[in-house]
Amino acid sequence: MVAAISGAVVSSCTSAQTIRVAEHRPARIDALNKSIPSVEKQLGISIEVVEYPAPERDYMSKLLTELGAGNAPDLFTANFDSDVADLVSAGYLAPITAEVKAWDGYAHLFDVAKKLSTRANGEIYALDSMLGVEQIYFRRDLLDKAGISTAQPTSWKDLLDRAREIKKKTGKYGLLLPAGISWGGGAFNEGFALFVPGSKTPQIANDDGTLNLNGEGVRDILGLYRSLIDEDLMPIEPLLGPEPWVIPKYTMFPAGDLIATTCGTWCYIYDWGKDSKNPVPDVIKNVGTWAVPGMAGGSSVTVSGRNIWAVNAKSAHLVLAKKVLLALSSVNATVAYAQLLGNIPARKDAADNRDFQALTELVPVLKNVENGTFLKSAPGFSVVSEGVARATEALLRKQTDAVGAQAILVKYVKDLLGDKVVK
């Protein structure tokens, strides 16, 4: 019996350690599975993929519940950069500063990826291994057919006028901005946040952790939403139901019933690419992009983190989990995600990768990355995100105007974070 026990102990010491990695959505799981064999071989470990519910919101709810209970996987991704600050302040993430800076891939990261990954105190808790370049995507073919200009809009007024012209000449919806509670974090990250840099409130988070939510800029952005809703320039009914992006982005836009929408690079591949459910034919030619115009001029392209890998602070295999994190941020691993999801590897050397070069939809976008802008985040940003979802929900339901919507946002954030946080 002693021999059997000691045999079991010896065999457990020599068998490969298992790192549990959380992933959700079939495309992401497929991309991860492509990279696992090489990572396992490289590190001499075994990787177990723990599948989570597909919708981003459900994924985060389950993950946070497990993080709070202390039984979450060793490695997981955050949905948005705005989630990371709160994950850090909740104590869920292990610091990875030393490992990332000593990593040979660090020198190849785009500067914007380094900035997005680094917190105000210089520490890194999550690595933006991929980037989403977010702009306004429009049906160039349909605008050309209707004789509507495809030139870059120069201001919010110009953008609204273009949407009105689209509605008048084609009868179709002119511009969609994600909104409402059902859209979850997307209402903020894929809609509202894109207009912040060009508004009178160019940043929400201050370095002291306070949040600029009382400013004119926030009210003006909500006013833009209000105009689109009141003039029936964007679809409303789908945004009030579950999975609100499905009908506008996967059905209406390919069918030409919605002419323009904010989106990110993933849309060229995941939403409308040749392997998507409802592809747009010749997508690179027929779908163009505009930078998001500033309110009074100028324009910006927002770059945000995607595949934001982080290590569970309570992982029993911290050292190995960090190595797996870096291995999943390699060129090959990020290109595998790019092929199936359409985001951009956060590394400049991905441009030399043959498989990435075959992604002709994405290669030109890589050049825009370094010119992109991003929103600073701070602890409490997930509350801001939820507050924007509630404010835009009230606009969708025509219960209030921009001033009222801003009041909903400010009240929600103050109720949860305290009066002193909001400026």
Added chain:
Amino acid sequence: MAMTYETRVAWQNRMLLVPALVLLACFILIPAGAAIYISFTNEALSGFAAAHPQLVGLKNYVRLFSDDGFWNSLVVTAFFVFGSSIVGQFVLGLASAMALSRPIAFRPVFNAAILLPNAVPEVVAGFIWISMLAGGKYSTVSRIVGLVGIPPQNWLGSLPLLMIIVVNTWRGIAFAMILMTSGLSAVPTDVYEAARMDGATPRQIFWRITLPLLRPTIFLYMLVSTAGTIAIFGLIYTLTRGGPGGATEIIGIYIYNQSFTAYQLGYGSAVAVIMLGVSVAIGTVYVRVLKVQV
């Protein structure tokens, strides 16, 4: 001092209750106590409060009384409980029990058809009805009503509350039928015989004899069904997630949304405590005021 026989038997009976009490404590009392405690904190799933929750007194309760979303969910829940449990399931359950207490052709088939929905798990039932109701002109219900000239609808979008009432009624008729059947079987047949001999019409028999004698069963059903319907979550979450725009956000979904999508465990717990109080109050009304024996 030696126990008397009666004392020993009394203790033995109490010991028999211990396993049930342990389970009750582990799965009901302790979690309820924890929820009450959490409702007085700012505990959250993310952010600083996740790592360092603090007692905030009655702040969550003050907030919920000024929260339009909470009051909306109460109103939606009230309509949902009244429409599906108190009216739909009870009326159709009683009608089914009375119809199936007579010797009719294919009685086992009708019995099975009514009982089967109750055997289907909540989430599966939700997905079945999504295929019936969602998809506009492609939904099964739209295709059926289209045969009689009714235009297709986005049923879950245009009539969401009515649809969830219909679905929950469909699912709950069996329970009502089973209880009413057992209640009807306890009514002595000679009472009906005597009534018929005295010339009572079927309507008079129903209103003057059947319903009064069924009263204890009916109110027992109301008690159990009301409490159970207030607590429904999976079926409605699968169907509509509480939308569109909060139109079907019953209180269970509201609590879930506050706790697990807005990550505010303290606030969600406060709402849950309020609903615990409401459920206990409703149960007390049924038991005390209506003098129901349970």
